[in-house]
Amino acid sequence: xxELRQDPLTGIWVMISPERKKRPQYLDLSRKFNLKSDIxxxxxxxxxxxxxxxxxxxxDNSEANKTGWKLRVVPNKYPALSAKEELNKIEDQIYNKMNxxxxxxxxxxxxxxxxxxxxxxxxxxxxxxxxxKRRILxxxxxxxxxxxxxxxxxxxxxxxxxxxxxxxxxxxxxIPSKVMDRLSNTKNYFKLHNRCLFCDILxxxxxxxxxxxxENRDFIVFASYAPKFPFELxxxxxxxxxSYERTPDxxxxxxxxxxxxxxxxxxxxxxxxAYNLLLHNSPFIKNCxxxxxxxxxLIPIISGTGGFELATNCYINPIPPEESIQILEK
Amino acid sequence: xxELRQDPLTGIWVMISPERKKRPQYLDLSRKFNLKSDIxxxxxxxxxxxxxxxxxxxxDNSEANKTGWKLRVVPNKYPALSAKEELNKIEDQIYNKMNxxxxxxxxxxxxxxxxxxxxxxxxxxxxxxxxxKRRILxxxxxxxxxxxxxxxxxxxxxxxxxxxxxxxxxxxxxIPSKVMDRLSNTKNYFKLHNRCLFCDILxxxxxxxxxxxxENRDFIVFASYAPKFPFELxxxxxxxxxSYERTPDxxxxxxxxxxxxxxxxxxxxxxxxAYNLLLHNSPFIKNCxxxxxxxxxLIPIISGTGGFELATNCYINPIPPEESIQILEK
Numbered sequence: 278x279x280e281l282r283q284d285p286l287t288g289i290w291v292m293i294s295p296e297r298k299k300r301p302q303y304l305d306l307s308r309k310f311n312l313k314s315d316i317x318x319x320x321x322x323x324x325x326x327x328x329x330x331x332x333x334x335x336x337d338n339s340e341a342n343k344t345g346w347k348l349r350v351v352p353n354k355y356p357a358l359s360a361k362e363e364l365n366k367i368e369d370q371i372y373n374k375m376n377x378x379x380x381x382x383x384x385x386x387x388x389x390x391x392x393x394x395x396x397x398x399x400x401x402x403x404x405x406x407x408x409x410k411r412r413i414l415x416x417x418x419x420x421x422x423x424x425x426x427x428x429x430x431x432x433x434x435x436x437x438x439x440x441x442x443x444x445x446x447x448x449x450x451x452i453p454s455k456v457m458d459r460l461s462n463t464k465n466y467f468k469l470h471n472r473c474l475f476c477d478i479l480x481x482x483x484x485x486x487x488x489x490x491x492e493n494r495d496f497i498v499f500a501s502y503a504p505k506f507p508f509e510l511x512x513x514x515x516x517x518x519x520s521y522e523r524t525p526d527x528x529x530x531x532x533x534x535x536x537x538x539x540x541x542x543x544x545x546x547x548x549x550x551a552y553n554l555l556l557h558n559s560p561f562i563k564n565c566x567x568x569x570x571x572x573x574x575l576i577p578i579i580s581g582t583g584g585f586e587l588a589t590n591c592y593i594n595p596i597p598p599e600e601s602i603q604i605l606e607k
Numbered sequence: 608x609x610e611l612r613q614d615p616l617t618g619i620w621v622m623i624s625p626e627r628k629k630r631p632q633y634l635d636l637s638r639k640f641n642l643k644s645d646i647x648x649x650x651x652x653x654x655x656x657x658x659x660x661x662x663x664x665x666x667d668n669s670e671a672n673k674t675g676w677k678l679r680v681v682p683n684k685y686p687a688l689s690a691k692e693e694l695n696k697i698e699d700q701i702y703n704k705m706n707x708x709x710x711x712x713x714x715x716x717x718x719x720x721x722x723x724x725x726x727x728x729x730x731x732x733x734x735x736x737x738x739x740k741r742r743i744l745x746x747x748x749x750x751x752x753x754x755x756x757x758x759x760x761x762x763x764x765x766x767x768x769x770x771x772x773x774x775x776x777x778x779x780x781x782i783p784s785k786v787m788d789r790l791s792n793t794k795n796y797f798k799l800h801n802r803c804l805f806c807d808i809l810x811x812x813x814x815x816x817x818x819x820x821x822e823n824r825d826f827i828v829f830a831s832y833a834p835k836f837p838f839e840l841x842x843x844x845x846x847x848x849x850s851y852e853r854t855p856d857x858x859x860x861x862x863x864x865x866x867x868x869x870x871x872x873x874x875x876x877x878x879x880x881a882y883n884l885l886l887h888n889s890p891f892i893k894n895c896x897x898x899x900x901x902x903x904x905l906i907p908i909i910s911g912t913g914g915f916e917l918a919t920n921c922y923i924n925p926i927p928p929e930e931s932i933q934i935l936e937k
Contacts (some may be wrong), residue, residue: 285796287792292923298926436911449919453920463616477701478615493716501616574918583758583760584906585756588756592619592711596621
């Protein structure tokens with residue numbers, strides 16, 4: 278059983294997950310991965326290589342865990358956390374820990390092994406976003422979970438160990454420190470102004486107009502005022518929405534459209550970079566509806582970080598966001 | 608002039624530093640660095656390639672910025688921050704920024720281009736630690752600076768772009784969020800117990816003895832209870848010391864000894880990994896002496912991170928610290 282341990286000095290939660298050691302790619306000291314080699318566990322006809330599916334988009338009458346799917350959600354074979362036991366918080370001398378209760382799932386986004394989001398049909402991208410919603414709603418029913426992180430690592434430099442397009446979901450019994458920071462900053466702003474900080478940012482960015490890349494009927498893409506990385510972008514609903522899972526399915530069509538448009542731009546200008554896509558959703562806390570606004574963060578991995586960022590959580594970005602947008606708009 | 612911008616949502620400070628774009632290695636979209644090629648700006652006889660030195664350990668009578676040195680400290684040629692202007696805090700509509708006042712220096716640790724800490728003379732390693740102290744004392748006199756981060760990136764995977772052994776120092780006009788977290792956690796502990804959290808951790812770890820790797824008369828090396836990465840280690844003074852720069856020079860001899868011993872172990876067991884070495888020092892805040900305890904964090908880069916860590920500041924570590932120590936002790 279994995280463990281969740283808290284560092285008393287930094288407050289950071291760490292999952293001690295020995296299961297992850299069993300991954301075929303793990304601790305290869307030569308550090309030379311070849312993601313295209315071997316049999317892909319996410320390809321059609323290899324369904325036996327993953328645990329049984331939890332959710333799928335399938336052609337009519339095709340059978341679960343057989344061929345004929347367009348998208349599958351399966352438990353991660355090497356999960357960081359597990360839902361098997363009751364949650365136990367343990368005082369370990371001067372330390373805090375709990376057993377590693379949680380969930381770790383994989384969304385296999387397509388039956389094509391080598392397709393980018395920029396090449397997918399908009400309907401397919403929409404189905405990815407719908408699957409995020411279905412799984413958040415499903416996992417949210419488990420009262421042990423306090424927060425769900427949806428994320429996508431694309432490319433080795435972004436932390437991916439499997440080439441086939443996929444996203445991941447991790448459900449946690451604690452609220453991570455970064456999520457707490459966003460929550461308390463937006464809450465303070467709301468107390469002071471009685472307005473959502475994010476809605477105010479959107480209003481300002483739309484009038485300023487030097488950091489906005491795209492906008493459609495439901496979503497906007499812009500570079501934030503203080504981006505940690507060059508070409509980092511935010512995609513978010515224009516209308517105030519606290520929880521991703523409350524977004525009507527039909528809106529995911531415009532989200533899919535704007536993401537495809539963005540990925541095409543980014544792929545062209547930055548030569549198909551590795552990237553992380555992060556869904557920043559509200560945690561399962563009462564009353565955060567008025568002040569929390571969900572958003573997607575898209576980070577192309579161009580330059581990497583080092584010890585300074587690890588030590589401080591400060592970032593050095595050589596390209597101002599206004600310039601990033603200019604370059605992307607060319 | 609660079610800028611420091613704060614993200615209102617996360618509270619994170621970002622340096623927008625266009626100077627960094629001029630680095631020869633920057634934005635190489637092919638992402639294929641060859642660190643051993645080209646002329647090394649840190650090698651002897653290439654002193655003209657760096658800005659004039661601020662501090663050096665030199666053979667008798669050798670002239671500044673000429674050959675004959677054993678260690679040099681120079682301003683970073685592509686600084687993230689600059690000390691040229693007065694500090695100006697600016698309200699930028701709903702955002703906060705200030706001009707990027709600070710310092711960014713490089714410690715060239717040896718005249719050998721290709722030497723590891725595990726291969727250096729103990730006296731040479733001691734001189735590196737003494738140079739950190741001298742520069743912290745020097746930079747601390749500038750009242751605009753609130754915090755100084757000393758760090759070393761070794762190897763491409765650790766964020767290094769130059770192979771020649773070196774560390775870096777960045778002086779900041781703000782206290783970064785991670786430093787604030789450590790400060791408030793240790794302060795709270797002190798309020799509650801009237802004791803230093805770190806001293807209590809040391810006491811406990813020495814009696815528990817399953818996470819301690821080495822100990823000498825002044826320093827101890829151990830794996831923390833909740834390490835973010837496999838084989839992550841902490842090196843710290845046994846006697847409570849809040850500020851690194853208050854450490855007597857003679858103690859840096861035992862620090863050098865224990866670091867060399869640790870690097871030899873790590874190099875052997877992990878096949879000379881890339882690594883980050885981070886000096887966590889007290890910020891320039893009054894009265895934090897009783898509760899803050901400086902330490903060095905040593906992180907070998909074995910597995911890397913992805914979107915989950917970026918989004919949450921939670922980490923997934925497949926190897927429990929007790930096992931890391933067992934493997935290192937073999």
